[in-house]
Amino acid sequence: MKEDYSSMRGEMLGDGNRGRYARQILLFGEEGQKKLKSTRVLIAGAGGLGSAIAFYMAAAGFGRIRIVDCDVVELSNLNRQILHAQADLGRAKALSAYDSLAGINPEIEVEAVVERISEENVDDLLQGCDMIMDGMDSFPSRYLLNRAALKRAIPLFHGAISGYQGQATTIIPGKTACLSCLFPRAPPPATAPAIGSTCGVIGSIEVTEAIKYVTGKGRLLKNRLMLWDGLEGCLEEVSYEPSPYCRECRGLGRDA
Amino acid sequence: MLISMPDGSRRVLSRSEARIEEIVKDLGINPEEVIVAKNGRIVPDDETAGGSDQLKIVRFVHGG
Ligand SMILES: [Zn+2]
Numbered sequence: 001m002k003e004d005y006s007s008m009r010g011e012m013l014g015d016g017n018r019g020r021y022a023r024q025i026l027l028f029g030e031e032g033q034k035k036l037k038s039t040r041v042l043i044a045g046a047g048g049l050g051s052a053i054a055f056y057m058a059a060a061g062f063g064r065i066r067i068v069d070c071d072v073v074e075l076s077n078l079n080r081q082i083l084h085a086q087a088d089l090g091r092a093k094a095l096s097a098y099d100s101l102a103g104i105n106p107e108i109e110v111e112a113v114v115e116r117i118s119e120e121n122v123d124d125l126l127q128g129c130d131m132i133m134d135g136m137d138s139f140p141s142r143y144l145l146n147r148a149a150l151k152r153a154i155p156l157f158h159g160a161i162s163g164y165q166g167q168a169t170t171i172i173p174g175k176t177a178c179l180s181c182l183f184p185r186a187p188p189p190a191t192a193p194a195i196g197s198t199c200g201v202i203g204s205i206e207v208t209e210a211i212k213y214v215t216g217k218g219r220l221l222k223n224r225l226m227l228w229d230g231l232e233g234c235l236e237e238v239s240y241e242p243s244p245y246c247r248e249c250r251g252l253g254r255d256a
Numbered sequence: 257m258l259i260s261m262p263d264g265s266r267r268v269l270s271r272s273e274a275r276i277e278e279i280v281k282d283l284g285i286n287p288e289e290v291i292v293a294k295n296g297r298i299v300p301d302d303e304t305a306g307g308s309d310q311l312k313i314v315r316f317v318h319g320g
Contacts, residue, residue, distance in 0.1 A: 049320040137320035162317035182298065183316060187289050192319025199320075225298065227314060232264055238312060240298035 020107070021061055032215035033061060037108075039214050040064035042129040044117055044145055046093040047071075048080040048194055049159055050135030052203025055082065057133070058101040060211060064109045065101060068125055069093040070116035080196035117141060122148045131213070133206055134158045139186030143248075146171065146179035150249055157209050159202040162192035164230030166202035170209045170221040174254055177223055181243040201228050257305060259283070262290060262315035273306030280313060290315050 021033050039062050043054050046069035054067055071093050073084045081093070088096040098112035115121055117136075122144060126132070132149050134157060136142050142158065149156035149171060156171040158179055171178055205226060212218040227236045242254060259267045262285065271279070276299065280287045291298050293312040294305050305311055 045320055047320050135320050137318070139318050142318075160317045160319060162319045165315075165317050167316055183291065184300070185288055187316065187318050188286075192317065194319055225314075229264065234264075238293040238296060238298055238314065243300065245300070 020105075024060065028211075028215040028217055032217075035214045036061050036211070037063035039131070040066065040129050041131050041133055041210070042126055043067040043133045043135055044141070045069055045135030045137065046081070046083055046097040047077065047135060047137060048196065048199035049161060049203045049206075050097070050133075051081045051083040051196075052200045053133045053135050053159075053206055054097055054101055055104065056204060056207040057210065058105045058108055058110070060207070061105065061108060062210075062214075064111075064128075066111040066113060066125070066129065067094055067097045067101070068113040068115060068117055069097070070114060080194050080199050082196060117144060119144065126152060126154075130154055131210060132156045133210065134160070135203070137192070138189065139183065142179060143186070147248055149173055150178055150252065155210075155213055157206040157213075159206045161194060161198045161202050163194065164198055166198050166228040166230075167225055168202050168205040168209070168221060168228075169223075169225045170213070172213075172220070172222060173249070174252065175222060176254075177240055177242040178246060178249040180248040181246045182225060182240050184243065184246070198228070198230055201230070257307070258310045260310070260312040261285075262313050271306065273304050275301070276303055276305050276311070277301040279305060279311070283313070285313060 025033050041062050043050055046067050073088045073091055073093055073096055083097045083100045092114045094112035094114045098110050101110045126148055131154055132145050145156055150173045153173045159168040209221055212220055224237045224239050257269045259269055276292050277287045287301055290313050295310050
């Protein structure tokens, strides 16, 4: 079942928009804001990471946000999944996300899709999308996104969390290693402990990367894995490179 | 070898050149749960390390 909800108000960057985005236009100009507006993103997951990602992308004015999640809101989600409120218990997360995002920025187009991302529907879900935001909670689903990103040659902004710890990196097909180069094996499945603030840190890094990518500013986390350890209060990075043995991207050309 | 463990602690290890996978196993860590940076760069675990190499063992996470 697929439910699309769209709001198409505020097509042009008018004076009202200039007001809304005034503080970030100081960073990347009206030009950058227009680029955000014309960018369509797929946010994979409306859980802890997806919540932080979606809020900040909607507020920043990414013009078209498609958010996909097949689950319903449960009480144990509410410590971290800030898209959803007490009143949303039992509702589809994607629809609850739609309401939150339309509320924070009615000038963007939001589509909510209540589906599990799979081999069968990933092509449809990515139709027209310029980038993929990783808000998934398992490696098999991330490998699916990675494969789709490689196939469509669109960036994948990776993030993951567990407890006080998190990681993020930016995959640009044709320019960087892919997610499977970095993580050739999925870790054993387990239920990760989670606090909202860690999702906030990592989701925010992913969105910062997406903004940098669209506006052409700064140095992306290309071939660099950022590691956050909240208990230590420590942010580190390690570099990585395309693997000649990668089962996903071996043989695909790279130019930087 | 200077080894940074997943919990952030550090160990100095003297041993002859060995496959990183073996070194990690000998430290009581499941190689499937970690990635390893040798001198700041992530390497496949069939690569070897020894001497004055610095290894950082990272328990990567998968939650969302
Ligand atoms: Zn690869």
